[in-house]
Amino acid sequence: MKQHFDVIVIGAGHAGCEAAHAAARLGAHVGLCTLSTDTVAHMPCNPAVGGTAKGHLVREIDAIGGLMGRAIDATGIQFKLLNRSRGPAVWSPRAQADKKMYGRWVKHALDAEANVEWLIGKAGRILVSGERVVGLALEGADEYACEALVMTTGTFLNGLIHIGPDQHAAGRAGEPPSRELAESLKSLGFEWGRLKTGTPPRLDRESIDFDRHADDGTFAVERGDMPPVPFSFLSGAIDRPQIDCYLVHTNDRVRDLVRANIDRSPLFNGQIRGIGPRYCPSLEDKIVRFPDKERHQIFLEPEGVDAREIYVNGFSMSLPRDVQADLVHALPGLEDAVLLRPGYAVEYDFIQPTELTRRLETKRVRGLFLAGQINGTSGYEEAAAQGLVAGINAAHRALGREGFELHRDESYIGILVDDLITKGCLEPYRMFTSRAEHRLLLRIDNADLRLTPRGRDAGLVDNERWDRFCRRRSRFDRNLCVLETTPLRASSGDRVPAAQLLRQPEIRLVDLIAQGVVPHFESEPSSAAIDIASAETTIKYAGYLRRQQAEIERSRKDERRRIPPAFPFERVPGLSREVVQRLNQVRPDTLGQALRIPGVTPAAVAVLASYVGRFTPHPNML
Amino acid sequence: MFSTNDTIVAIATPPGRGGIGVVRLSGPDAHAITLRLVTHNGSLRPRRATLTRIACTTDAAAEPIDQVVVTSFPRPHSYTGDDVVEVSAHGSPVILRAIVEAAIDRGARLAEPGEFTLRAFLNGRIDLMQAEAVADLIDAVTPLQARAAFDQLEGTLTAAIAGIDAALFDLVARLEASVDFPDEGYHFVEPGALGRAIDDLAGRTAALLAGARRGQLIRDGLQIAIVGRPNVGKSSLFNALAGAARAIVTDVPGTTRDLVTEVVDLDGLRVTLVDTAGLRETSERVESEGVERARRAAAVADLVLIVVDEDEAELVGTKHLVVQNKADLERPSRGVRVSAVTGAGLDDLRRAIIAALDVEPVRDRPALTNVRHIALVERAHVSLTRAAGAARRSMPEEFVLADLQDARAALEEISGRRASEALLEHIFARFCIGK
Numbered sequence A: 001m002k003q004h005f006d007v008i009v010i011g012a013g014h015a016g017c018e019a020a021h022a023a024a025r026l027g028a029h030v031g032l033c034t035l036s037t038d039t040v041a042h043m044p045c046n047p048a049v050g051g052t053a054k055g056h057l058v059r060e061i062d063a064i065g066g067l068m069g070r071a072i073d074a075t076g077i078q079f080k081l082l083n084r085s086r087g088p089a090v091w092s093p094r095a096q097a098d099k100k101m102y103g104r105w106v107k108h109a110l111d112a113e114a115n116v117e118w119l120i121g122k123a124g125r126i127l128v129s130g131e132r133v134v135g136l137a138l139e140g141a142d143e144y145a146c147e148a149l150v151m152t153t154g155t156f157l158n159g160l161i162h163i164g165p166d167q168h169a170a171g172r173a174g175e176p177p178s179r180e181l182a183e184s185l186k187s188l189g190f191e192w193g194r195l196k197t198g199t200p201p202r203l204d205r206e207s208i209d210f211d212r213h214a215d216d217g218t219f220a221v222e223r224g225d226m227p228p229v230p231f232s233f234l235s236g237a238i239d240r241p242q243i244d245c246y247l248v249h250t251n252d253r254v255r256d257l258v259r260a261n262i263d264r265s266p267l268f269n270g271q272i273r274g275i276g277p278r279y280c281p282s283l284e285d286k287i288v289r290f291p292d293k294e295r296h297q298i299f300l301e302p303e304g305v306d307a308r309e310i311y312v313n314g315f316s317m318s319l320p321r322d323v324q325a326d327l328v329h330a331l332p333g334l335e336d337a338v339l340l341r342p343g344y345a346v347e348y349d350f351i352q353p354t355e356l357t358r359r360l361e362t363k364r365v366r367g368l369f370l371a372g373q374i375n376g377t378s379g380y381e382e383a384a385a386q387g388l389v390a391g392i393n394a395a396h397r398a399l400g401r402e403g404f405e406l407h408r409d410e411s412y413i414g415i416l417v418d419d420l421i422t423k424g425c426l427e428p429y430r431m432f433t434s435r436a437e438h439r440l441l442l443r444i445d446n447a448d449l450r451l452t453p454r455g456r457d458a459g460l461v462d463n464e465r466w467d468r469f470c471r472r473r474s475r476f477d478r479n480l481c482v483l484e485t486t487p488l489r490a491s492s493g494d495r496v497p498a499a500q501l502l503r504q505p506e507i508r509l510v511d512l513i514a515q516g517v518v519p520h521f522e523s524e525p526s527s528a529a530i531d532i533a534s535a536e537t538t539i540k541y542a543g544y545l546r547r548q549q550a551e552i553e554r555s556r557k558d559e560r561r562r563i564p565p566a567f568p569f570e571r572v573p574g575l576s577r578e579v580v581q582r583l584n585q586v587r588p589d590t591l592g593q594a595l596r597i598p599g600v601t602p603a604a605v606a607v608l609a610s611y612v613g614r615f616t617p618h619p620n621m622l
Numbered sequence B: 001m002f003s004t005n006d007t008i009v010a011i012a013t014p015p016g017r018g019g020i021g022v023v024r025l026s027g028p029d030a031h032a033i034t035l036r037l038v039t040h041n042g043s044l045r046p047r048r049a050t051l052t053r054i055a056c057t058t059d060a061a062a063e064p065i066d067q068v069v070v071t072s073f074p075r076p077h078s079y080t081g082d083d084v085v086e087v088s089a090h091g092s093p094v095i096l097r098a099i100v101e102a103a104i105d106r107g108a109r110l111a112e113p114g115e116f117t118l119r120a121f122l123n124g125r126i127d128l129m130q131a132e133a134v135a136d137l138i139d140a141v142t143p144l145q146a147r148a149a150f151d152q153l154e155g156t157l158t159a160a161i162a163g164i165d166a167a168l169f170d171l172v173a174r175l176e177a178s179v180d181f182p183d184e185g186y187h188f189v190e191p192g193a194l195g196r197a198i199d200d201l202a203g204r205t206a207a208l209l210a211g212a213r214r215g216q217l218i219r220d221g222l223q224i225a226i227v228g229r230p231n232v233g234k235s236s237l238f239n240a241l242a243g244a245a246r247a248i249v250t251d252v253p254g255t256t257r258d259l260v261t262e263v264v265d266l267d268g269l270r271v272t273l274v275d276t277a278g279l280r281e282t283s284e285r286v287e288s289e290g291v292e293r294a295r296r297a298a299a300v301a302d303l304v305l306i307v308v309d310e311d312e313a314e315l316v317g318t319k320h321l322v323v324q325n326k327a328d329l330e331r332p333s334r335g336v337r338v339s340a341v342t343g344a345g346l347d348d349l350r351r352a353i354i355a356a357l358d359v360e361p362v363r364d365r366p367a368l369t370n371v372r373h374i375a376l377v378e379r380a381h382v383s384l385t386r387a388a389g390a391a392r393r394s395m396p397e398e399f400v401l402a403d404l405q406d407a408r409a410a411l412e413e414i415s416g417r418r419a420s421e422a423l424l425e426h427i428f429a430r431f432c433i434g435k
Ligand SMILES: Cc1cc2nc3c(=O)[nH]c(=O)nc-3n(C[C@H](O)[C@H](O)[C@H](O)COP(=O)(O)OP(=O)(O)OC[C@H]3O[C@@H](n4cnc5c(N)ncnc54)[C@H](O)[C@@H]3O)c2cc1C
Pocket: A010, A011, A012, A013, A014, A015, A016, A033, A034, A035, A036, A039, A040, A041, A042, A043, A044, A045, A046, A121, A122, A123, A124, A152, A153, A154, A155, A156, A171, A172, A177, A178, A181, A197, A198, A199, A280, A344, A345, A346, A371, A372, A373, A374, A377, A378, A379, A380, A383, A384
C-alpha cells in the first residue's frame, strides 16, 4: 500500500516551507518533498528579507503564525526600517540575512514539527482521479497518496539558465530542472507562460579591501539601525553582531563595456524570450533603457557574518563570464576582486494564477494548490505569503474544514492573492504599497491587530502567541486611554489631554515619553517603536483612518458580495462576448473582484450585480 | 434588459423634423435585414452611399414606397462598434416608422432609448462621459445647448478634464514612487514643488467649477419672471417674447391670475418665461392668491423683468431689469424701452437679458453641464484642496496621496478608469528602478 499523507508539499523553498509548517501546525500529516535538505529556504538571489511592502507581507505572515519573521530575526545581520522619515503606514522593515544560517534555522523549525516528514527525491507526476488530487509519484518509482497537494517548485519547471551564449537546463545554478513535473502539470490543461529572472555575480570577500576603500571614500558605508526593529511580534531584542554594507556607483567604463558587449547578452540578442521583472532590471536593461542616467547604485552585501561571498546588489546580468569579470573590475575599488560565481538569467514556466481560487487551489483539480514563483510572482516574501495561504487551505481541505481567505481591505496578503487570481501575470509580480487601496490602515504596527485573530480562527496561532497578542492588544487599548486622559500643558497654557496635543503635527509621542510626561504609557522594550507608532498613528491621523475605514465599509457590501460558484455569466443579457469570456476565465467570487478584471467595464458589473441578486435568494449565500 | 448580440433598429433623427430622416440598424444582422428591405441587389459596399428604393412590406408585388440612401458601416468602425446600417429616407414620420416596422418584421428589435449609445459604450467606442453627452445631444432643444453637448462629445471638456487628470496622475505616480522606492537615489518630486503642483491642479478644477454654473444654466434653462403693476403690459410683452399669443391680454387691470409659462429660445438660450398677475393690494380672493404667486415666482427666478408703464417700479427679486413698456406712447425714459405692441426695443431687451444673466456663451471654454460631473469635479476639488493643505503642513507623502488618489478616482469616474497596472508602468517607463 502506498504511504498516505494528508498533505504533500513539493518544494522546500520559501513557499513550501511556510505551507508545510502551516499545514502541520493545523494537525495535518505532511510529506515535504524536496530535492535536497541542503537548500531548504534557500535564497538564490539577494540575501535579504523585507523591503517596502515586502516587509508588510512578512509582518502579516508572522501575525498569522508563519515562520518568516522569526527566521529573519534569528539570522539577520543588518536591519533597517525603510521610510522612517515618512509616516508609520509606509514604514517597512528590511534585513540582510546570514544566508546559510537562515536556511538552517528554517530546516530546524520544520524538523521540530512532528507532523512533517521529509520526502527526498524529485517529484514527477501528479496523480489525479476524477478532477481530484489523489497522490504524487516521484521520478523513479515511489508513489504517495494524499488528500491535498501543494506545489511550490519556484523557477524549476523547465528551468533554463543563460550565461552569455551558454545555456543549460537547470532550476537554479547547480540544480536540475523539473521537466516531468512540468509536463504532468501542463497535461492537466492549465494555462501557462514563461518568465525570466536573474542574479548578479558573487565576489570573494578576501579579494576586496573594504577597510581601505571605506576610509578613502571609494565605498560609502551603509549601516543598519541600532537597535534593530524586529520583524516578528514574538521576537525580543536582537543583539547578534551586525555587519556593514557598502555602496559604489557604476561609471562610464561600465556603461561602455555593456554597450560594447550588448550583442552577447542573451537578453538582447533574442536568446531569452521569457519576460523579466521591470523593477529588477538587469544591468544591460539599465544601461540600454536609461541612457541618460549617468550612474547606477551598486551595493556590496556580505552573504553572512563569516560568509565568503559578497553579493553585488544591482549588478544582475547574463553577459558571458569574461565580460562579467571585466565589468566587476571596472567598478571603483573592485579592480582586483575575484569572481566566485557569475551572474545568470533563468527562464522558467509558470502557471497563470487566474487558474486559482482565493485559497490558491486550482479550479481544475480539487485538492491541488499552487504557491510561490510557480504562480508568476517573484520574491521570497511573496512566495512565503502564498505558501502560508496554500498550506492552511490544503490542511483545511484534507481535514474537511471550511477554508481560509484573506481580503484586500484587511491585508497585503489579500491584495497579493486577489491581484494574482484576478489579473494573472504578464511579468513577474512583486508587491508594492501602491497596490494597496487603503494603505493607511494596512500598517506594520497593526498587522497583529488585523490578522492574529484571523490566524487564531484558522488554527495557526498557538496559545503562546495568542496570550502575547491579547496582552499587546489590551496594552494598546490602555495606551489610547492613557493618552486621552493624561492632561498636559499646551503652548496656550491650557491643560489639555495628551491626545489633543498629539494631533498637532510637530508634537511627537516619543518626545513626550522621553520627557516623562506620559508616565503611564506602556511598551515592550523590544517593540517600543511599534507600540508608540500604533498609538500615535491612531490618534494623530484619526481623521484619515476614519475616512479610509468609511470607504471600506461603503464598498464592502459590493466588494464582498458573493457571486455563486456556478453562476452562468453567459446568460446575463447585455454583456459583450469578450466580457463573458473574461468572467468565465477568472470566475470571480465577488462583485469587487469582477470589477478588477481587466476588460470588464463598470457598466457590465452593474448589469451583473442586478442578476447576481436574483440568482442568490438566500441571504446566507451572499 | 438589454441584449447586445441581437440587431436593433430605431429612427435616429429627432422626431418631427423635415428634410431627411435616418433609420439606424445595429447588430450582426443589420446588413442582411437591410438587403431584404431594399430593391438593390448584392451586398452594400462599406461606407459608400447606395441609392436604392425601399419596399416596406414582404409582399413582393407591392410598390417601393420611397427612394433611400443606405450606407453600411461594418464593425468595429461604426458608431456602436457593431455592424451598422443607416437608411436615409425623406423625413416623413410615416415613412420612417414604416421602415422601422419593416425591419422589425425581418428580425430586428426596436431599440430601447439610449441603446445604441449603450452598445457604443459597452464596445469601448465612447467613454462614459461621451455616452452622457449623446443623451444630452438628443435632449437638446436649442442650438446653444446642442453645441454645449456637442463640445462635450467632441472632447473640449473631455480634453480639459483629461489634462487635469493626466497631470494629477503623473504627480500621484511620482509620489507613489517616492514611497515605494525610497532608496533609489531619486527625487521623484522636487522638494517644495509638491505644494505648487497641487495648487495648480486645484486651480484648474476651480476654473471648471466656476464655468459649471454657466454650463448648468445652458443645460437646464433659466427662469425669467415678468412682474409689475396691473395693466402695464406684462402679458403683452410675454406674448411678444414668446412669439405667440399665449396669455390673455385685455385692458382690464387684473386680467392675469395664474402663472403662465412658456419655453422660448432667447438668442440660443433656453429660457422659461413666466407671466404673472399684476401686483396690487386687493381683497379679491382669486386675485390676491395670484399676487402671492407672482411674488414667489419673482423670488425664485434667475432674472425678474419689472415692467412699468407710468407708475413707479416696485423692486422685487435679487436680479432684475426695469422695462419701460408702451414706448410707442409718451412714456418716461428709464430702463429698457420697448413696445410690446409694435415690437420696438425687443432686440435690445433680449441683449440686456443675456447681459444681466452673465451667460454669454463662449465657444472654446469647456462647460461642465452635467450634475453628476459637477459633483465629481467638486469632489476632486475638495480632495485636492485637502491634499494641498496636508502638503503645506509637511505631512508625510502617504497622507497627501490618500487625498490625491481620491481626487484621481473622482476624475477617472468621468474620463474612464485606468488599469491598475498603469501607475507602475508610468513609473517604470520614466525611472530606472530596482537592483
Ligand atoms: C536566479 C534567481 C534570481 C532571482 N532574482 C530575484 C530578484 O531579483 N528579486 C526577487 O524578488 N526574487 C528573485 N528571485 C526569486 C526568488 O528567489 C523566488 O521568488 C523565491 O525564492 C520563490 O520561492 P518559491 O518557494 O516559490 O520557490 P523556490 O525558493 O525556488 O523553491 C523551489 C523548491 O522546489 C524544489 N523543487 C523543484 N522541483 C522539484 C521537484 N521536481 N521535486 C522536488 N522538489 C522540487 C526545489 O528544490 C526548491 O526547494 C530569483 C530567483 C532566482 C533563481
